[in-house]
Amino acid sequence: MPRSPQPLAERIRPRDLSGFIGQSHLVASGKPLQRALQQRAVPSMIFWGPPGVGKTTLARMVAAVTEKPFYNLSAVSAGKAELRQIVQSVQQPGGSQRSQLGLFAAPQAADAPDSVILFLDEIHRFNKAQQDFLLPYVEDGTITLIGATTENPSFEVISALLSRMQVFTLNPLTAAEIQRIIARGAAALEVEIAADGIGFLANYANGDARAALNLLENASRLYQSPTISAEQLRETLQSKHLRYDKTGEEHYNTISAFIKSMRASDVDAALYYCARMIDSGEDPKFIARRMVIFASEDIGIADSKALTVANDVFRAVETIGLPECQFNLAHGVVYLASARKSRAAGKAYFDALADVSDLGNLSIPLHIRNAPTQLMRELGYGEGYQAYTDESLLPEAIKGKRYYRGG
Numbered sequence: 001m002p003r004s005p006q007p008l009a010e011r012i013r014p015r016d017l018s019g020f021i022g023q024s025h026l027v028a029s030g031k032p033l034q035r036a037l038q039q040r041a042v043p044s045m046i047f048w049g050p051p052g053v054g055k056t057t058l059a060r061m062v063a064a065v066t067e068k069p070f071y072n073l074s075a076v077s078a079g080k081a082e083l084r085q086i087v088q089s090v091q092q093p094g095g096s097q098r099s100q101l102g103l104f105a106a107p108q109a110a111d112a113p114d115s116v117i118l119f120l121d122e123i124h125r126f127n128k129a130q131q132d133f134l135l136p137y138v139e140d141g142t143i144t145l146i147g148a149t150t151e152n153p154s155f156e157v158i159s160a161l162l163s164r165m166q167v168f169t170l171n172p173l174t175a176a177e178i179q180r181i182i183a184r185g186a187a188a189l190e191v192e193i194a195a196d197g198i199g200f201l202a203n204y205a206n207g208d209a210r211a212a213l214n215l216l217e218n219a220s221r222l223y224q225s226p227t228i229s230a231e232q233l234r235e236t237l238q239s240k241h242l243r244y245d246k247t248g249e250e251h252y253n254t255i256s257a258f259i260k261s262m263r264a265s266d267v268d269a270a271l272y273y274c275a276r277m278i279d280s281g282e283d284p285k286f287i288a289r290r291m292v293i294f295a296s297e298d299i300g301i302a303d304s305k306a307l308t309v310a311n312d313v314f315r316a317v318e319t320i321g322l323p324e325c326q327f328n329l330a331h332g333v334v335y336l337a338s339a340r341k342s343r344a345a346g347k348a349y350f351d352a353l354a355d356v357s358d359l360g361n362l363s364i365p366l367h368i369r370n371a372p373t374q375l376m377r378e379l380g381y382g383e384g385y386q387a388y389t390d391e392s393l394l395p396e397a398i399k400g401k402r403y404y405r406g407g
Contacts, residue, residue, distance in 0.1 A: 008217040009210045012181075012188050013057050015064065021209075022177045023054055023170050033058065033168060037065050044138050044145040046123065046153050046162075049170025050250075052208030055148040058168075059119040062146060069116040075125035080133055083118075090116055090142050115141050123147030124156035131158045138164050172207025181209045182216060186228075189220045196230035204237065251282075255290060262291075262337040263298050270337040274329055284325055288314040291332050302342035309335050348404035355398060362395030 014020045017027050017034060026033040036042055042062050047055040056072075063070030071086050120126070126134075137143040138161065145165065149156060153167055173181070182201050186193050193201070193216070205212035219228050219236040254277055261269035277287055288310075295310035313332035317325040371382035392400045 007214070008185050008188060009052075009213045012184050012213070013060075016061060020054065020057065020061070021180050022173045023058075026168055026170070027058075037061060040065050042066055042117075042144060044143075044165045046147040046149060046157065046165050046167045047170055048149050048151075048153050048167055050150055050172050050207060052205070052210035052212075053170045053173055054209075055170060056119070056121065058170075059117075059146045059148065063117045063119070066117060066144070068144070070119065071116060072119045073121070075120055075122045075130075078120070080130060083130070083133055086116060086118060087137055087142060090114070116143060117146060118143050119146045119148070121148045122150075124149045124151040124153070128158055131161050135161050135164075173205070173209055174207075175202040178202045178205045178207070178209060178212055182212055185213045185216050189217065191220050191225070192227045194227055194229045197228050197233055200230040200233050204233070254280075254282075255287075258287070259290060259294060259298075262294055262333065263341065265337055265339075265341070267334055267337040270333050271330065274333050278322070278326060278329070284317045284322060284329060285314070287329060288317040288332070291329075291336060294336055297346050298341050298343060299336065299339045300342045300345040302340040306336055306339050344404060344406060351403045355401075359397065362397050364395060365393060368393055 017037065020027055023033075025031060028034060042065070045062075047058060049055060059072075060070070069089065073082055123131075134143065134145060135158075138145050145161075147153070147157070147165070153162060157165075179198055179202050182193065182198060201212045201216060204215060215233060215237055216228065219233050222236055223232050225232065254273055258270060258273035258277065261273055274287060278284060292307070292310040292314055295306040299306040309332055313328050316328040320328065366380045367382060367384045369376070369381040371377045377383070394401055
């Protein structure tokens with residue numbers, strides 16, 4: 001069978017909800033997106049979710065039911081010039097620029113349409129000025145904007161634009177959903193997948209259908225075999241990397257899970273998240289630095305040796321490097337997760353810092369001030385100072401206040 005120039009994921013992309021797999025919380029009967037498509041009442045919206053879960057597919061379905069011109073742009077490469085051309089296609093008859101802008105459907109009449117659908121992939125890549133440019137056209141209905149993002153839109157999309165859009169959260173696909181998509185891909189390629197191959201693909205995909213389909217297609221092309229095995233998939237892949245963007249949300253989610261697992265004294269979970277970060281390419285020094293912070297922030301005086309252990313782990317990681325420093329990280333993780341916890345010292349400090357911020361520079365008692373000159377001594381600086389005393393040495397306004405109450 002001749003190979004199609006289109007990637008497999010594109011060839012088997014469903015055209016309507018009847019063929020869509022996953023996201024039942026949005027597209028099942030009576031759910032919000034299904035109702036919007038059924039009623040053709042489509043607002044500007046954002047699809048927020050990990051890669052390969054159906055964001056682009058759903059955007060195209062929205063455009064199909066509205067029968068409006070559909071422009072597909074990537075925020076990585078597009079700018080204001082492309083946005084102006086889209087606006088002009090609405091405001092002026094003709095719209096000769098459309099073929100340059102990824103137009104998937106257009107009205108037959110020569111007159112300009114009333115409005116268009118703009119699908120903006122990776123909308124989080126647009127800067128504030130570019131997002132501001134879109135705002136009036138979204139507000140007046142010239143553009144129905146559909147954004148797709150893997151990043152939290154509350155951090156990446158300006159509030160004025162976000163308030164005019166409905167956010168739909170898409171979930172990673174389950175293993176069962178991935179297997180159904182794999183079966184569809186295998187049928188399109190006219191190959192069989194061995195049972196171990198299906199399990200391998202579903203595990204490798206990590207919720208990303210596109211990743212599974214790309215690997216299946218590459219293995220089929222490489223081996224030209226009627227049956228694809230797990231071994232063939234493994235050799236095609238050569239190396240597996242979990243989805244992990246060191247500047248993205250998954251990075252922060254994983255380090256958060258790591259810290260919270262150590263805080264809860266869940267040694268096994270802490271080791272798992274540490275291993276997951278290392279396997280995904282995280283800098284081991286970043287992990288070790290977080291462990292040094294944790295030793296004081298969460299363990300503190302309950303076990304002061306923890307800070308020494310954490311510092312030793314950091315020095316070992318810095319000196320030895322991967323792969324051997326994984327032993328040092330494991331040693332430190334187990335110790336810190338197992339240690340008794342006390343946040344008393346840190347809490348006391350930040351309570352004191354709050355008073356500094358609220359009350360300003362309160363006058364320091366004269367008897368504990370430095371007295372390097374005769375004039376200062378004559379003014380009472382240092383007078384009556386006793387090295388050992390039960391008296392509170394705080395400024396008069398907060399004299400006797402307790403910050404630290406023990407661990």
